[in-house]
Amino acid sequence: xxxxxxxxxxxxxxxxxxxxxxxxxxxxxxxxxxxxxxxxxxxxxxxxxxxxxxxxxxxxxxxxxxxxxxxxxxxxxxxxxxxxxxxxxxxxxxxxxxxxx
Amino acid sequence: xxxxxxxxxxxxxxxxxxxxxxxxxxxxxxxxxxxxxxxxxxxxxxxxxxxxxxxxxxxxxxxxxxxxxxxxxxxxxxxxxxxxxxxxxxxxxxxxxxxxxxxxxxxxxxxxxxxxxxxxxxxxxxxxxxxxxxxxxxxxxxxxxxxxxxxxxxxxxxxxxxxxxxxxxxxxxxxxxxxxxxxxxxxxxxxxxxxxxxxxxxxxxxxxxxxxxxxxxxxxxxxxxxxxxxxxxxxxxxxxxxxxxxxxxxxxxxxxxxxxxxxxxxxxxxxxxxxxxxxxxxxxxxxxxxxxxxxxxxxxxxxxxxxxxxxxxxxxxxxxxxxxxxxxxxxxxxxxxxxxxxxxxxxxxxxxxxxxxxxxxxxxxxxxxxxxxxxxxxxxxxxxxxxxxxxxxxxxxxxxxxxxxxxxxxxxxxxxxxxxxxxxxxxxxxxxxxxxxxxxxxxxxxxxxxxxxxxxxxxxxxxxxxxxxxxxxxxxxxxxxxxxxxxxxxxxxxxxxxxxxxxxxxxxxxxxxxxxxxxxxxxxxxxxxxxxxxxxxxxxxxxxxxxxxxxxxxxxxxxxxxxxxxxxxxxxxxxxxxxxxxxxxxxxxxxxxxxxxxxxxxxxxxxxxxxxxxxxxxxx
Numbered sequence: 225x226x227x228x229x230x231x232x233x234x235x236x237x238x239x240x241x242x243x244x245x246x247x248x249x250x251x252x253x254x255x256x257x258x259x260x261x262x263x264x265x266x267x268x269x270x271x272x273x274x275x276x277x278x279x280x281x282x283x284x285x286x287x288x289x290x291x292x293x294x295x296x297x298x299x300x301x302x303x304x305x306x307x308x309x310x311x312x313x314x315x316x317x318x319x320x321x322x323x324x325x
Numbered sequence: 326x327x328x329x330x331x332x333x334x335x336x337x338x339x340x341x342x343x344x345x346x347x348x349x350x351x352x353x354x355x356x357x358x359x360x361x362x363x364x365x366x367x368x369x370x371x372x373x374x375x376x377x378x379x380x381x382x383x384x385x386x387x388x389x390x391x392x393x394x395x396x397x398x399x400x401x402x403x404x405x406x407x408x409x410x411x412x413x414x415x416x417x418x419x420x421x422x423x424x425x426x427x428x429x430x431x432x433x434x435x436x437x438x439x440x441x442x443x444x445x446x447x448x449x450x451x452x453x454x455x456x457x458x459x460x461x462x463x464x465x466x467x468x469x470x471x472x473x474x475x476x477x478x479x480x481x482x483x484x485x486x487x488x489x490x491x492x493x494x495x496x497x498x499x500x501x502x503x504x505x506x507x508x509x510x511x512x513x514x515x516x517x518x519x520x521x522x523x524x525x526x527x528x529x530x531x532x533x534x535x536x537x538x539x540x541x542x543x544x545x546x547x548x549x550x551x552x553x554x555x556x557x558x559x560x561x562x563x564x565x566x567x568x569x570x571x572x573x574x575x576x577x578x579x580x581x582x583x584x585x586x587x588x589x590x591x592x593x594x595x596x597x598x599x600x601x602x603x604x605x606x607x608x609x610x611x612x613x614x615x616x617x618x619x620x621x622x623x624x625x626x627x628x629x630x631x632x633x634x635x636x637x638x639x640x641x642x643x644x645x646x647x648x649x650x651x652x653x654x655x656x657x658x659x660x661x662x663x664x665x666x667x668x669x670x671x672x673x674x675x676x677x678x679x680x681x682x683x684x685x686x687x688x689x690x691x692x693x694x695x696x697x698x699x700x701x702x703x704x705x706x707x708x709x710x711x712x713x714x715x716x717x718x719x720x721x722x723x724x725x726x727x728x729x730x731x732x733x734x735x736x737x738x739x740x741x742x743x744x745x746x747x748x749x750x751x752x753x754x755x756x757x758x759x760x761x762x763x764x765x766x767x768x769x770x771x772x773x774x775x776x777x778x779x780x781x782x783x784x785x786x787x788x789x790x791x792x793x794x795x796x797x798x799x800x801x802x803x804x805x806x807x808x809x810x811x812x813x814x815x816x817x818x819x820x821x822x823x824x825x826x827x828x829x830x831x832x833x834x835x836x837x838x839x840x841x842x843x844x845x846x847x848x849x850x851x852x853x854x855x856x857x858x859x860x861x862x863x864x865x866x867x868x869x870x871x872x873x874x875x876x877x878x879x880x881x882x883x884x885x886x887x888x889x890x891x892x893x894x895x896x897x898x899x900x901x902x903x904x905x906x907x908x909x910x911x912x913x914x915x916x917x918x919x920x921x922x923x924x925x926x927x928x929x930x931x932x933x934x935x936x937x938x939x940x941x942x943x944x945x
Binding site: 244247248249317320321322323324325 | 917920921922923924925928929932
């Protein structure tokens with residue numbers, strides 16, 4: 225069986241959905257963060273697959289950019305989590321309801 | 326001239342009674358002289374017009390036009406002379422009143438407006454004069470404005486007048502839209518050339534203009550303002566409400582007579598019946614009134630109904646000469662009656678109830694004799710003027726083309742009987758009989774300035790039948806002069822001309838007088854209520870028309886205001902204002918539910934939104 229573009233896209237989609245499910249249903253902040261990373265990885269996978277099957281390098285360059293952005297975002301996000309824990313709160317989403325109207 | 330007088334008095338003379346009186350009488354005298362000269366100066370029978378450009382809007386060209394034809398010349402002559410007499414009388418009657426200057430300003434304004442109506446060359450100028458006499462009437466009826474009854478009466482008069490004028494204006498617009506002109510001479514010409522111009526609207530046009538007459542001449546059902554108008558000073562009642570303004574309606578009908586006889590117009594029959602109904606209604610009410618001025622007011626109403634009926638009974642071959650004839654003689658003797666009543670009222674210290682007078686005949690001879698002449702003329706006793714004019718009306722009704730003419734004639738004769746009856750009642754109770762109160766006993770003849778006008782007016786009341794007024798009016802309508810000869814021949818001519826009508830009229834007058842004498846000679850109190858019971862009660866209370874109108878007015882007002890209140894409260898305030906507020910608040914609250922503060926809920930919603938968007942985009 226030849227592995228075509230569709231297979232890569234299906235895998236990417238699955239990864240994305242799993243990540244999404246984790247973001248929506250897990251309570252621990254760190255786990256939510258890891259799932260966000262998973263979603264980003266899924267996006268990068270799709271980009272690289274498109275790049276390979278088109279024969280140019282545009283997707284791969286974009287994937288590199290995604291990775292760098294993800295790294296910056298992790299730094300910020302982890303700092304936020306540390307700040308939350310410093311306040312004495314547990315690292316879960318249950319008590320982070322400051323934006324309630 | 327009277328306009329200048331009115332303006333000058335208002336600007337300068339309100340505090341100077343002498344000046345006001347002199348100016349006003351001078352203006353009236355000037356008008357009388359000019360109209361007499363105009364009457365004799367021109368070749369009689371040809372209309373003569375003069376006009377100056379005034380209003381030109383698109384296709385509507387309204388010059389300020391005057392028209393001098395036999396109708397207007399004769400009418401203006403009568404108006405001028407009666408007004409002059411009443412102006413002189415007013416100087417005596419209103420002496421010492423604080424509003425002396427204001428009174429004469431109003432009187433001069435009225436004279437100007439009345440002349441404008443009479444001499445108008447086109448319908449718009451006539452309408453202007455029409456409204457102006459309404460204004461003058463308002464000012465003069467409410468002259469003693471501190472009295473609430475007077476203020477109410479003047480308001481009522483003006484409002485009812487306006488109601489009629491609304492119909493008049495509609496009719497005027499209809500005429501203009503169909504014929505393209507408002508000039509009276511041109512109208513006549515165009516309608517003669519093309520009688521079918523109005524088509525089916527002929528009746529409507531005629532009736533709408535008749536609406537104006539309903540208001541101004543106080544026909545049923547707009548008649549309720551005239552008796553209340555007696556709150557004004559007596560000379561005002563004499564001038565405006567007996568001799569001239571109320572007659573303006575009949576004059577208008579004769580002016581636009583060519584409009585009413587268009588083929589296919591049923592206006593005339595309706596007009597005749599409205600007139601007859603008014604005449605009968607007013608005559609019945611008059612038999613049970615106790616205020617001398619009210620009796621005369623209802624008598625005026627009744628006579629106006631007569632005149633309107635006479636117009637309605639006319640046609641192309643028998644023009645409404647009778648109506649104008651009666652108008653002229655009525656102006657003289659009704660004015661005389663009112664002025665005489667004023668003299669009586671002054672003498673008994675402003676008491677107006679006839680049951681508080683009595684035996685005035687001996688004490689006030691001049692007033693009594695002139696009053697008697699006028700009363701007999703009104704009842705239609707030969708050889709006084711009223712006999713001739715009444716006879717001509719009865720004859721024209723009997724010989725008319727109207728289908729129901731016999732019924733109309735019967736009503737007219739009945740009214741003649743009632744006329745004789747109530748006038749006899751008035752004269753017998755006020756002038757004969759015992760002195761009923763102390764004031765009556767102290768009455769003395771009034772001063773000369775009051776009695777000389779009475780005598781002056783008594784002359785035409787008695788003799789106008791011989792002056793050929795009807796021939797003057799005949800000139801207007803078909804250009805044929807009716808020749809008359811000496812005194813005896815005239816009376817005989819009345820009998821040979823139409824024996825049935827004359828006999829009935831005379832018989833009715835005599836029957837009325839005899840009945841009145843029988844009931845009221847030396848009567849101490851009014852014996853009629855016991856004999857007639859409920860009918861007398863109805864008559865005394867004016868058939869409750871005023872109460873009916875007040876109730877209708879009040880209930881409509883109530884209904885409308887409740888409806889408006891409901892709309893205001895429920896629709897505007899409730900639905901619109903609070904509804905908008907509420908719905909926006911509801912939307913806000915619903916949206917607020919989504920902001921839980923829970924990050925994951927937000928994420929869910931975000932994801933759902935993206936999914937929906939994707940669906941929409943991919944579907945397209």
